[in-house]
Amino acid sequence: MIASSILRLTNDVASGRFADCTRCDSIVAVAFLEWLEHLPVFVTIAESGSIWGYPTILVLHTAGLALVVGSAVVLDARLLGMGRLARLSAFERLFPIMWAGFAVNAVSGFILFAIAATAKAVQAIFWIKLSLIAMALVVTVPIVRIIKGGGEQNAVPARGRVLAIVSLVTWTGAIVAGRLMAYIK
């Protein structure tokens, strides 16, 4: 598989396909993406036509979204004052659900990327989506600390509100960008 990719790349270079490339290091990236996309497992998923192939990966990605963003919404709402009669640490049991959903989406997302790697990698909206997810994860770290470190407390520290708003905006943004990937090519 790797050998055939290298062969294809050599042929591409020889035939002048990359003759006018402005950033020639991207040749390696393109070769990698093509190799990924042509791995038998991803070709099978993409072309099987079975309900258990591509459609099931999409369902898993949507169910994972519900777990991740659904949990985040409840946690953020708590930081913004909803359900304040329960102590902060009572909500820490939502994190395992959130991380389970995240694991499902990291795997299903990687598969969805791999089966169309060369097309998705050049979509600006795909990189915007990944950046928004990265930002959402970055704000989740201090949110975890506030909830888990809350002990018997009910009061939310001042920065909790800001973190909750950034979390809501970035997760929502990731959903918007993800959905737009189907429309903005």
Added chain:
Amino acid sequence: MPVEAFARYLQNTSVSVFLQSQAAWLWPLSETLHFIGLALLIGATGFFDLRLLGFMKSVPLTVARQFMPLALCGFGLNLTTGILFFVAQPYQYVMSWAWWGKVAFLLVAGLNAMFFEMTQGARVLAIGEGEDTPVTFKVVGAVSLIAWFAVLYFGRMLPFFAEIR
């Protein structure tokens, strides 16, 4: 079949034709809102369902219920955008097994929630922090979780399921 005739009629009404003509921007916008609504709905409902099942006992049941307005917002968003999808393309939906599956589980989820609010609602107050829930609550929570994920499943499968005949 009368449903098919109704769908054909609806698809030719001026409202439906107008929505079809605006599909280029209306479809991506509505789909995006539908996904945001899904996260709100399943997030808040799932949280309450888990508490009904007896998980996260340190959250009093009444507090878990205080998050339900978020679910209602999500449901309102998804009902609105869902009706919009249906009015624009009724024929495609009534001819899809996946759509009927989605509607069936929506009914299950709705009737289950109505049953809970009408017959069990008052008992919620009696369940405090750290207390387990009665069997009825556990059944309602399990039915709700399964039904909403089934709605999600059939919704996402709409483009892939077989057409009726």
